[in-house]
Amino acid sequence: MIRLDHVSAQVQGKEILKDINLEIHTGEIMVIIGPSGSGKSTLLRLMIGLMKPAAGEVWIDGQEISRMNEDQLNEVRLRMGMVFQYSALFDSMNVGENVAFGLREHSQLSEVEIRRQVRRKLRMVGLSGQEATMPNALSGGMKKRVSLARAIAVDPRIVLYDEPTSGLDPIMSGTIDRLIASTRRMLGVTSVVVTHDMASAFNIADRLAMIHQGQIIETGGVEDIRHSVNPLVQRFIRSENAKINARKEKQNE
Amino acid sequence: MVKEVLERLGAQVIVFVDQVGQIVTLAAETVTHLPELRWRGLVRQMAHLGVDSLPIVLLTILFTGMVITVQTANEFVKYGAQSTVGGIVAIAMGRELSPVLTGVVVAGRCGAAITAELGSMKVTEQIDALRVMAVNPIAYLVVPRLLACMLMVPLLVIFADVIGTIGSYMVATAYAGISSHTFMHSITTFAVPNDVTGGLVKAMVFGAIVAIVGCHKGLTTREGAEGVGQATTGSVVMSIILIFISNYFLSLMLYR
Numbered sequence: 001m002i003r004l005d006h007v008s009a010q011v012q013g014k015e016i017l018k019d020i021n022l023e024i025h026t027g028e029i030m031v032i033i034g035p036s037g038s039g040k041s042t043l044l045r046l047m048i049g050l051m052k053p054a055a056g057e058v059w060i061d062g063q064e065i066s067r068m069n070e071d072q073l074n075e076v077r078l079r080m081g082m083v084f085q086y087s088a089l090f091d092s093m094n095v096g097e098n099v100a101f102g103l104r105e106h107s108q109l110s111e112v113e114i115r116r117q118v119r120r121k122l123r124m125v126g127l128s129g130q131e132a133t134m135p136n137a138l139s140g141g142m143k144k145r146v147s148l149a150r151a152i153a154v155d156p157r158i159v160l161y162d163e164p165t166s167g168l169d170p171i172m173s174g175t176i177d178r179l180i181a182s183t184r185r186m187l188g189v190t191s192v193v194v195t196h197d198m199a200s201a202f203n204i205a206d207r208l209a210m211i212h213q214g215q216i217i218e219t220g221g222v223e224d225i226r227h228s229v230n231p232l233v234q235r236f237i238r239s240e241n242a243k244i245n246a247r248k249e250k251q252n253e
Numbered sequence: 254m255v256k257e258v259l260e261r262l263g264a265q266v267i268v269f270v271d272q273v274g275q276i277v278t279l280a281a282e283t284v285t286h287l288p289e290l291r292w293r294g295l296v297r298q299m300a301h302l303g304v305d306s307l308p309i310v311l312l313t314i315l316f317t318g319m320v321i322t323v324q325t326a327n328e329f330v331k332y333g334a335q336s337t338v339g340g341i342v343a344i345a346m347g348r349e350l351s352p353v354l355t356g357v358v359v360a361g362r363c364g365a366a367i368t369a370e371l372g373s374m375k376v377t378e379q380i381d382a383l384r385v386m387a388v389n390p391i392a393y394l395v396v397p398r399l400l401a402c403m404l405m406v407p408l409l410v411i412f413a414d415v416i417g418t419i420g421s422y423m424v425a426t427a428y429a430g431i432s433s434h435t436f437m438h439s440i441t442t443f444a445v446p447n448d449v450t451g452g453l454v455k456a457m458v459f460g461a462i463v464a465i466v467g468c469h470k471g472l473t474t475r476e477g478a479e480g481v482g483q484a485t486t487g488s489v490v491m492s493i494i495l496i497f498i499s500n501y502f503l504s505l506m507l508y509r
Contacts, residue, residue, distance in 0.1 A: 048385055074387035082385045088378035092370075102386045154386075 001026050002047055002158065002190065007056030009042050016042045018214045020056070026157075029184055029191040031201040033225075034211035035236060040194040041085070043211070044160045047192065048080055049073040061157070078106060081151030081189075085163040087143035089135040095122070095146050096131030102154040121149040124186070125179055141172035148179055152187060159183065161193040165200045170248070177203045198240040202226065210236065272491065275473070279391070280465045283399055286392040294397035302363040302398070303405025307412065309362060310355050314413040317350055318342060318420030326429030338429070339436035340443025342421040343414075347448035348508060351413040353500055356459030359406055360492035364467040367398055368488035371471025372481040380472065390472065399464040406460030407453040414449060451507035458503060459496050466492045 002024040009017040016039045024030040032040050045051040046058055049065050058066045060076055068076070089098050099118045103109055109117070122128055125145040135143060144164055151159055161180060165173035177200050184191050195201050201208060202222050209219045210233050218225060218233050225233060321342055329338050371394060374380050383390045418440070425431040470488035474480045 050381055050384060070384075070389065074389075077385060077387040080385070082382070084378045084382060086377060088382040090379055090382070091373075091377070101388075105386065105388055 001059075001061060002192065003057075003059040004043075004046070005057040005059070007046060007053045007058060009039070009046060009051060010054045011042065011051075015054075016214055017046075017053075017211075020214075020216055022209055022216060022219070024190060024192055026190050027184070027188055028206040029180065029193060029204050031193045031195060031205035031208045032211060033196060033198065033201050033208055033236070035196060038211045039214045040196075040211055041162050044082070044162050044192065044194055047158075048077060048082055048160060078154065079156055080158045080160065081154065081156040082160040083144065083147045083151050083162065083164055085166060087135075087140075087147040089138075089143055089146055089150070091135050093135075094131065095127070095133045095135065095138070098135070098146060099131075099149045099153050101150065106154060117153060118149075121153050122146075124152070124183075125149045126175070141168050141175065144168070144172075144176055145179065148176075148183065152183060152189070155187065156189060158190045158192070161191065161195075163195055163197075164193060165195060165197045170199075170244075173197060173200055174203075176200075180204050196240060197244075198237055199244055212236075272469075273495075276465055276469050276491075279395070279469045279472075280399075280461070282391055283395045283465065283468075286389060286396050287400075289389070289392035290396050290400065291393065294393070295400055298397045298401035299405055302359075302366075302401050303408060306359055306362050306405075306409060310358050310409045310413055311416045313354055313358050314346075314351055314417040315420040317354060318346060318417030319424045321345065321350070322421040322424040323428065326425050326431060330429055330431070335429070335431045336435050336439050337443065338425055338431055339418075339421070339439030341439075342425075343418055343440045343444040344448050346414050346417040346421075347444065347452045348504070349452075349500070351410045351417055352452045352455040352459060353496065355406060355410050355413050355456060356463065356496045356500075357493055359402070359409070359460065360463045360466075360489055360496060363402065364463040364488050364492045365485050367464065367467030368471040368474070368485045369481060371468055372474035372484045375472060375474045376476055376478075376481060395464070395468045395472075398468055399461060402460035402464035403457050404460075406463070407456040410452055410456040411449075414452065447507075451503075454507060455500060455503050458499055462495045462499065463492050466495065 004020050004022045007017060007020040008015065020043065032043060034040050042051065046053055047060070049068065053066050057064050061079065063076060065073060065076055090101065093101070096118050099121055100114050103114045103117060118131060119128070122130060125148050127142060127145055127149065135146070138146065164176050164180065168176065180191060180193060181204050183189060193204065205222055207219065207221055208225045209216050210225065212232050218228055218230050228234060322338065325341065326338050329335055380390050383393055422436055425436050426433055467488050470484040470491070474484040
């Protein structure tokens with residue numbers, strides 16, 4: 001379980017998050033929505049210890065991580081994986097080496113077993129046989145899938161997704177949505193997905209939380225958010241839907 | 254007007270001192286992570302940073318040895334001091350020219366490459382990805398680069414000493430009419446092992462400077478391709494400045 005208690009965060013002296021309270025239950029898919037610059041990615045960075053909160057506490061599976069040093073954080077991170085917005089694949093390594101990286105660093109598995117695990121994870125994300133491909137030869141959607149395979153290679157209990165469908169066409173977005181859902185189903189992981197893609201959010205979420213100007217203004221299930229009476233939520237959903245429709249029309253042309 | 258210039262100068266000095274402080278902190282942190290060395294990474298960096306730099310170092314030092322002899326040999330012959338040319342060139346090469354010029358060449362080639370690589374990793378979130386995967390970026394990225402530079406720059410300097418002296422020998426014998434025996438005898442008479450070993454100590458320090466400055470600039474790169482470009486330029490400039498400053502103090506310590 002992930003819990004944020006009265007968390008505030010600052011970047012270069014500017015307050016990005018204000019008094020955030022959020023609880024994410026074990027095994028659920030929590031989608032965090034909100035406009036660009038609202039603090040969504042900062043929230044993810046706090047959850048995995050890439051940033052320290054200015055105030056408040058961040059609890060991961062019963063451990064308060066905001067006061068931990070880097071070595072203590074690494075113990076917690078071994079149970080977590082993250083899919084970055086721009087994939088963040090190591091460009092000096094091929095796909096197989098990227099996926100095997102965590103296993104080579106942290107497990108005592110033999111090289112044969114590591115290769116077997118890599119093949120299994122790549123099969124899960126639909127990229128069998130791509131071990132020798134270099135990241136610069138992959139499309140955006142393939143990079144995201146390799147990034148997911150790398151994140152789940154060490155069998156984490158929590159996976160964080162930062163804008164997993166941004167920059168992808170609707171078909172590939174759907175593929176990534178299905179992968180997020182199937183990863184939860186097969187591995188039982190807790191998932192936190194940051195996105196402003198409302199179609200994707202409604203597809204995969206168990207619950208959603210909307211951030212606006214650094215504060216959570218609404219939390220609830222898909223139907224709660226869809227029919228929210230909060231005008232900010234409705235305005236955000238309408239504007240994102242309009243963007244999706246405009247993109248579709250452009251593609252049809 | 255004068256006040257403005259002084260203020261700007263003062264601001265730059267503060268930035269420089271602040272950067273040196275950060276570099277020293279990174280160096281100290283790197284030392285604490287030395288036991289976590291990845292041997293495969295070290296070998297790759299030694300090949301990448303050392304072996305690939307050899308041709309340009311040899312070319313630079315060969316012509317430096319030749320030009321020094323062109324400038325000095327005629328004058329020395331004029332005053333009947335041809336028996337000192339080989340020794341003087343060998344001492345100059347071993348103590349100063351080989352380590353400093355090799356350091357500068359390595360700063361331009363390897364320091365820039367280190368900063369560009371780490372800077373690109375920073376702006377594409379690969380450094381964050383390492384941290385997320387519970388791998389310390391300093392242990393994984395900085396330690397092998399530091400050790401590779403500290404081992405390979407002295408090796409390059411040994412090659413540089415030899416090739417610089419060969420260049421000098423060729424010019425002295427073919428252009429200035431100094432006999433082969435006189436040139437070689439001059440080296441054995443005037444040069445001592447400390448001229449070479451002192452240069453190797455300097456080379457090790459310069460290698461450390463290039464690696465740590467390169468890594469520091471890479472790890473603190475700001476967003477975007479422009480940030481990588483600025484960091485790369487800054488890395489080369491800072492390394493060269495620190496090499497020249499430290500060279501003065503090392504010379505005082507090693508050759509008093």
